[in-house]
Amino acid sequence: MSLFSELSEKIARKNLRIVFPESYDERIQGAVVRLKAEKLVEPVLLGNPESLKAKAKDRGFDLGDIEIIDPANYDDMENMVQAFVERRKGKATEEQAREILKDENYFGTMLVYQDHVDGLVSGAVHSTGDTVRPALQIIKTKPGVSLTSGAFIMIRNEAEKYVFADCAININPNAQQLAEIAVESAKTAEMFNIDPTVGLLSFSTKGSASSPEQEKVAEATKIAKELAPQYAIDGEMQFDAAFAHEVAMKKAPESDVAGKAKVFVFPEIQSGNIGYKIAQRLGGFEAIGPVLQGMNKPVSDLSRGCVEEDVYKLAIITANQALQD
Numbered sequence: 001m002s003l004f005s006e007l008s009e010k011i012a013r014k015n016l017r018i019v020f021p022e023s024y025d026e027r028i029q030g031a032v033v034r035l036k037a038e039k040l041v042e043p044v045l046l047g048n049p050e051s052l053k054a055k056a057k058d059r060g061f062d063l064g065d066i067e068i069i070d071p072a073n074y075d076d077m078e079n080m081v082q083a084f085v086e087r088r089k090g091k092a093t094e095e096q097a098r099e100i101l102k103d104e105n106y107f108g109t110m111l112v113y114q115d116h117v118d119g120l121v122s123g124a125v126h127s128t129g130d131t132v133r134p135a136l137q138i139i140k141t142k143p144g145v146s147l148t149s150g151a152f153i154m155i156r157n158e159a160e161k162y163v164f165a166d167c168a169i170n171i172n173p174n175a176q177q178l179a180e181i182a183v184e185s186a187k188t189a190e191m192f193n194i195d196p197t198v199g200l201l202s203f204s205t206k207g208s209a210s211s212p213e214q215e216k217v218a219e220a221t222k223i224a225k226e227l228a229p230q231y232a233i234d235g236e237m238q239f240d241a242a243f244a245h246e247v248a249m250k251k252a253p254e255s256d257v258a259g260k261a262k263v264f265v266f267p268e269i270q271s272g273n274i275g276y277k278i279a280q281r282l283g284g285f286e287a288i289g290p291v292l293q294g295m296n297k298p299v300s301d302l303s304r305g306c307v308e309e310d311v312y313k314l315a316i317i318t319a320n321q322a323l324q325d
């Protein structure tokens with residue numbers, strides 16, 4: 001059974017409620033109609049019900065009985081404002097909260113925080129910063145996790161499944177942060193039935209070059225192994241050494257990860273974001289994500305370059321995360 005068939009089966013008819021703040025976007029509308037028809041999630045849209053339905057109809061979609069919440073006429077607004085001020089104690093006044101909550105990502109994130117919905121999918125229109133900032137401020141990370149990071153589930157021909165991280169959030173993580181990203185990425189892999197064998201990537205394999213950048217990855221590897229001895233984690237290594245058995249035999253023959261890694265942890269965001277887009281655009285991989293790792297509740301960001309299928313699949317992933325919470 002394919003990964004997405006399995007994930008769909010797990011959430012079918014569970015009525016998990018996922019909010020899609022970018023409700024006017026055509027890709028979002030197409031995806032929510034499918035998700036609802038297939039009983040995979042209960043989508044919640046934000047906006048004026050009449051104008052949303054009219055826009056959908058123009059595009060040939062029928063929103064039917066999909067729930068629409070109009071933030072401009074939201075019955076529970078007072079409660080939401082108070083909850084926001086309480087959560088952002090000392091960082092936002094009541095007046096500022098009312099203004100901030102006009103932003104659909106903040107409003108949608110508060111619905112998640114207040115348990116009115118089980119998860120959020122956004123980012124088809126907004127940049128990653130504008131999509132995830134509300135979640136970082138309001139939902140925050142799980143106890144024991146100091147930072148969130150963004151992983152992509154990379155799939156080609158169903159048999160080839162990998163996790164790439166961090167491609168989305170932390171611009172230049174230090175060794176401790178990189179180690180945490182590696183451990184969270186192994187957990188993400190497990191959640192989606194991907195072998196959690198982790199390679200921490202660099203331009204150097206096991207000291208073949210020496211620089212502060214390479215040393216950071218070597219140090220992160222050491223910390224990650226201590227943090228999570230249950231996983232096979234190794235580094236620093238070049239991508240070819242991590243991926244290809246014949247190269248691993250030459251560059252790191254003693255490594256239990258080299259040549260076998262399925263989870264690729266990039267040293268900083270530039271290589272991670274560039275790397276996943278190259279695999280997607282030149283390598284023909286589907287790139288689903290970024291899935292935010294280590295958050296208290298599931299919030300997922302999309303790339304602005306996404307298509308309807310990506311929205312559909314990321315919603316399935318987000319609902320699966322909600323099921324496990």
Ligand SMILES: CC(C)(COP(=O)(O)OP(=O)(O)OC[C@H]1O[C@@H](n2cnc3c(N)ncnc32)[C@H](O)[C@@H]1OP(=O)(O)O)[C@@H](O)C(=O)NCCC(=O)NCCS
Pocket residue numbers: 128129130132133136137141146147148149167168169170171273290
């Ligand atoms: C994610 C990002 C937007 C956060 O930056 P920011 O908005 O300037 O964040 P701030 O430093 O003001 O922090 C805002 C809050 O988020 C928290 N935060 C920031 N980064 C975090 C992280 N990686 N994990 C968990 N929390 C984080 C801060 O602790 C802070 O919380 P507080 O307000 O309760 O004190 C920023 O790191 C970024 O732009 N990353 C790159 C995004 C991107 O363009 N990716 C490429 C496309 S996918």
Ligand SMILES: CC(=O)OP(=O)(O)O
Pocket residue numbers: 123126127128167168273289290302303304305
């Ligand atoms: C994940 C990502 O790169 O997002 P965007 O394309 O929206 O910047």
